[in-house]
Amino acid sequence: MAEVLSQQQIDELLGSLQSGNTDLTKIEEQTAAQKIKDYDFLSPKKFTREQIRLLQSVFENYSRMLSLYLSSQLRISCQTEVLQVEEEEYREFENALSDSVLVAVMGLHSDTYHVEDKQILMEMSRPISFSALDKLLGGNGSGYLINRDYTEIEISLLTYLFKQFANLLGDSWSNYFDISFSMDSIETNPQMVQSIQPDESVAIVVLSITLNELQGNLNICLPASSLEELFKSYDAKFVKANKHDAPHEKQLKRESILKQLEGTPLTVSAILGSTEVTLGELLNLHPGDIIPLESKVGPGSITINVEKLEWFKGTLGTLRKNYAVKVEKAL
Template sequence: MAEVLSQSQIDALLNAARSGEMDLVASAEKTTEKKYRKYDFYSPRKFTKDRMKMISGIFENYTRVINSRINGLLHTTCEISVESVEEQRYYEFSNALTEGDVLVLADVQFAHNQQAEEQPVLLHFSTSLMLSMMDRLMGGEGDVDPALPAGYNFTDLELKLYESIVKDLISVLGGSWENYIDLSFGVRRMETNPTLVQLIGLDETVVIIGINIQFSNCSGQMNFCLPGSMLSAIFARIAAANQAGRGAGEDNSEEILDILRDSELEISAELGRTELRLQDIYYLHSGDVIDLGHPTAQPIYLYIGGKPWFSGKMGTLSSNMAVKIGETYHNQGGRDK
């Protein structure tokens, strides 16, 4: 049954309508509506959040490695951190480059020298950061001219120094992936005009990793561009390796058991127990016999780690004293005897 309003409720409703309070309530309801993020169907996400977290963790490890290498190479201290890991289209990365920038192309190879893709990994340093690193490498303080032009072109000597620094940093990139897959990276070539690099389609999905390098008097960005096809091949191999590892669990257990079978284990046999006075022990000599008070017909115990695991009987084998195992204590109660 519909609710019937009383006269006082009707009067209050009319007064609210005349004073404009109802409009304020309606506008407040509109502002509290839940907002949803718009999904771009033109460029859908290719990698899940878990994959992006994996890439972020890999490059976090990489920053820790190159931090020590840069400090040792340039004889200074710096702070390196991963600022962003984003999935974008390649044209968003290429549009941010200028004609004077240098782009490094690096090949990635799987184990056994199997090349993953023809599309390389792209690496870009900000010009001021690289010039500061070169100056420190040559013994300077790393100061950069504040009037440095936007389209600065590196000289041939600077390009050689550029290549030397980049090769050292790229060579350790594979170690950051070793927890997931065996990869190796190497510099293919350097391009002084990024607009001529067309190895990746403009609309192809890439993952951009922005790494900030901070010196005392200079800071800049080191950006990695990972092609989506290359990452898809890497993730597929990681998934296949995980599946193979789960399927080979029984084989691994057999290998472990084979190793355990060859290991040595100390076992002690207790023939009996008795009590002696210290005076009796003092007068013991070679050839004396101690009565243990243990009949030969009763079993003795074999101890492992201080607990009885087996019972057995005394005997001889090939003129040697031996114990014949009669019972195994599988439960804890039998081991507490």
């Protein structure tokens, strides 16, 4: 989340700009310089680089599913992408929220990893939420310039929408963990969320949502305590196993995978040749006409495709009175 200035800091900045005491060139140089963030040894990082990459992969899959769902539900063009995945303290996420927001509190459940009573937060920007409500109620999605609190009917509709978001979350995590998500409640005041301590480390995932010309964010807050048991299992099964596997164990795994794939059906096709004709020539074709191909007749003149990929070169012939192709070489 971006750093939020207080009203006093904003007033001081505007005053210095109006008085001419601020060097704009110096500000541009400071902005262009590399930003270095101090490491707080009193609050060590809870998420490793591997875990951040895992979250990136999970939510890239989630963004694709969310884009398809919103496009079909709202019947408008929708694009969703992951803007950033970073770790910070919960107080930074809470301070960046305005007084009137839409925060969905979702429960995280897993019998496999003995995870229960854990929560994550999902916050949707006001323009996106009001545009979605406008579309759900039969509008064209343009009624999003609204500056007021949500009504009970609007909260009920958004609760239904967030329930579908929770189901999609479970699907996006299913490739890695056997977990599910439930829609617990919706809060319009961030101060009402008391389940996360201000100094707790959280992973913030920012998704950019574009509905036609309107763009907004969907911010997802994942507390480290909620994901602790999941990451312990992931590190034990994947990260550590991959680091300490002996060469012969990797070879056995490779042979096992190849053996399981041996029975996979594949389409093999022999391409005699290809050519290009105009539409007029195609319409004037009659029985008995000859179409010259670009390939030459001879050994290795036939291309053999596996699925849609060129794999071999072969020669045309016969076998037991049937046409056949002899494989000459692999590509």
